[in-house]
Amino acid sequence: MSILAGFLHYYKPYRRLFYIDMACAIIVSAIDLVFPQVLNYLTKNLLIAQTREFIAIIGYVGAGMMLLYGVRYACQYYITTWGHVMGARMESDMRQDLFDHLQRLSFSYYDKNNTGEMMSKLVSDLFDISELAHHGPENIFISCLKLIGSFILLLMINIPMTLILFSIAVSMTIFSYYKNKRMKILFLENRKRIATVNALVQDSLAGIRVIKSFANEEIEQKKFRRGNLEFLESKESVYKIMGSFYAGNGLLEGLLYVVVLVSGGYFIGKGQLEATDLAVYALYIAIFINPLDVLLNFTEQFQKGYAGFKRFAEVLQTQPEIVDKEAATPLTNVKGGIEYRQVSFAYEGNNDVLNQVDFTVEAGKTIALVGPSGGGKTTICSLLPRFYDVTAGMILIEGQDVRDLTITSLRNAIGIVQQDVYLFAGSIRDNIAYGRPDATEEEVIAAAQKANIHDFIASLEEGYDTYVGERGIRLSGGQKQRVAIARVFLKNPPILILDEATSALDNESERHIQAALEELAKQRTTIIIAHRLSTIRHADEIIVINDGQIQECGNHQTLLAQNGLYAKYYNMQFDGLEIID
Structure with a gap:
């Protein structure tokens, strides 16, 4: 019921379209039911009339029927056009809701889910949901009206024949119910398999340069072939159950015609049914079977749409782990004082990455985090803007627990430059202005000059409008x-996090950027993660992180004098051996 309620929620903004669509469906169904009655009236009443009188009346009947079919055309046009528009708008709303929710979800969700699978939910799943949203109510409504209407009219012609007909229709319903249960499971599995295929494609295309550099195209082809074959097997299972479903119902439909033919002949022979009534009865049988066919064909559409919406609802029901507290307050007048107090952290299902980490950064000071790879340096920085929440202890800015602050104000106060740079597909200007979307052209240029990139941009044919390509x-x-x-x-921002910020630069560029970063860091609190120890010698404090704990701390000279882990790494670099971090 929760899934159904969630689905119906998307009809609310389009109730007017929906009600008109249903009204048109009633009119279309009524007109379809009228024709056999007109034929019945003509055969029983007008054929015995005088020729001149018959010609005059048949003209009026024909004009009336043309008028009705003109109305039917208008209604069918509305159903086909605006019914689809309604479905497309609902699909658009769902896609926006899903995208908005994905933006709210925490890093932990993306740690566990593949981008290709998320894309599958945004595109292919929602298309099937859109088709269900349009055709579902319409098909059910029209089919039920035609079934009920034709059944009543069939009873009026001959009750015994209609009861036999009804028993076969019940058998079709029971047969369809059991087949549908199996189809529901298979369609859901089919959705998961196509999501896996999408994930493989996304992963392979994103890493195409790595694949080619290792000449591993064949490995990727084998991986994709395996996923593709699993999807094929899933579809084959679906089509096998669909084959027995449609063939079984086709057999039962054929049985309907046989029963009508045999029982109709029997009742005519007994004098309980006229031949003209049997002709009208046969017309209503076609009207009775047509909605059955529609409902049977709708079964596949329903199962696809249901499976898609279930996956869609599962994402919307996933709650972000990092949210504002009810009484969260904005961070204002930030000077940059930071304190890590007895901080411990563990990723879900793993051992502690950090264990009771304690340190304080005075406002405007610069600290550097160094140590072996996997020691917890990046995790320490990720906890400050609440990309993850601490498992134990607390992190304070200006004496306020970061969990008591609004996430937007907290992250607006922190600037991050990471080792793995991500640029959005767009212009250079767009990517620089992402730091402050309302910035002027002059401010964008000034920022580029400080980062020692303006001269390069100016040398490009399209300057700041140069397209950087996917991921730059x-x-x-x-x-x-x-x-x-x-x-x-x-x-x-008043607080900076530089995670290997100069690691991708050549020596000359690094010197320029290092000078610019030092200028930027003045009167700002700065946390630097670096493996080139020469770049952090002037930090106010250097903290050596090893196995999730602080092993050493002090300034450059103090740590060298201690002749510990920092001195070991520094001497290795001084001797020309670069530490891989």
């Missing part, structure tokens, strides 16, 4: 990194 593929690694840094310059 048309720019080099260093150029992408500097665009990302310009984005943060434009945002101008």
Whole structure:
């Protein structure tokens, strides 16, 4: 019922369209039921009339029928056109709701779900739902009207024949019910399999350069072939059950005609039925069977739409883990004081990544996090803007627990430049302005100049309007990194997180950017993750993270004097051995 209620919710904005659609469906059904009655009237009354009188009346009857079919045309046009428009608008609303909800979900959801599967829910699933939204009520409504109407009229012609007919229709219903239960399971499985195929395609196309660099096209082809064959097997199972479903119902429909032929002949022979009544009865049999066919064909559409909407509803029912508290307050007048107090954290189902981490960053100071890969440095930074919430302990900004602050105000106060730079498909200007969408052209250019990327952009034929390609593929690694840094310059936040921010730059560019970052960091609280230890020698404090705990802390000279882990790494780099981090 919750799935049905969720589905019906999307009809509310389009109630007027829906009601007119249903009214048109009533008119279409009524007109279809009228024709056999007109034929019955003509055969029983007018054929015995005088020729002149018959010709005059048949003209009026023909004109009346043409008028009715003109009305039917208008109603059918509305059903086909505006019924589909209603379904398309509902599909659009669902897609927007799903996309909006995906934007609200926390990082943990994306850690567990594949992009290709999410795309499948946004595109193919919603198309099937749209078709169900339009054709579902219409097909059910028209078919039920025709079934009930034709059944009543058949009873008026001959009750015994109609009761026999009804018993066969009940047998078809029972048969369809049991086949549908099996089809529902198979269609849901089919949706999962096509989502897997979409995931494989997305993963392979996104990593096409890695695939080709390793000459692993054959491996990817085998992976896709396996997923594709599993989807094919799923579809074959669906078509086998559909084959028995439609063939079985076709057999029962044929039985209907046989019963009408045999029983009709019997009752005519007994004098209980006229030959003209049998002709009219046969016309109503066609009207009676047509909606049965529609309902049977609708079964496939319903199962696809139901499976799609169930998957859609499952996403909407997924609650984001990171949300504002009811009494959350905005973060204002940020100076940048940060405190990690007894912070522990573990990803779902894993051991602790951080274990009772304690440190304080005074406003305007710069700290650097160093240590071996997997020690927890990036996790420490991810907890500050609440990409994840601490398992134990607390993180405070200006003495306020970050969980008591509104997420928007918290993240607006923090600028992040990551090692894995992401640029959106669009212009260079769009990507820099993403840091502050209302920025002026002059502000965008100023940010680019500070990031040492303006001269390069100005040298391009289209300048700031240059298209960067998907994930910025048309720019080099260093150029992408500097665009990302310009984005943060434009945002101008009081707190900075630089996660390997200069790792993709050549030495000359690094010197320029390092100077710019040092300028930007003045009077701002800055947390730097770096494996090039030469870039963080001037940090106010360096914290060495190892196995989720703070192993050493102090400034550059202090840590060298301790001759511990930091000194070991620094000396290795000084000797020309780069630490992979």
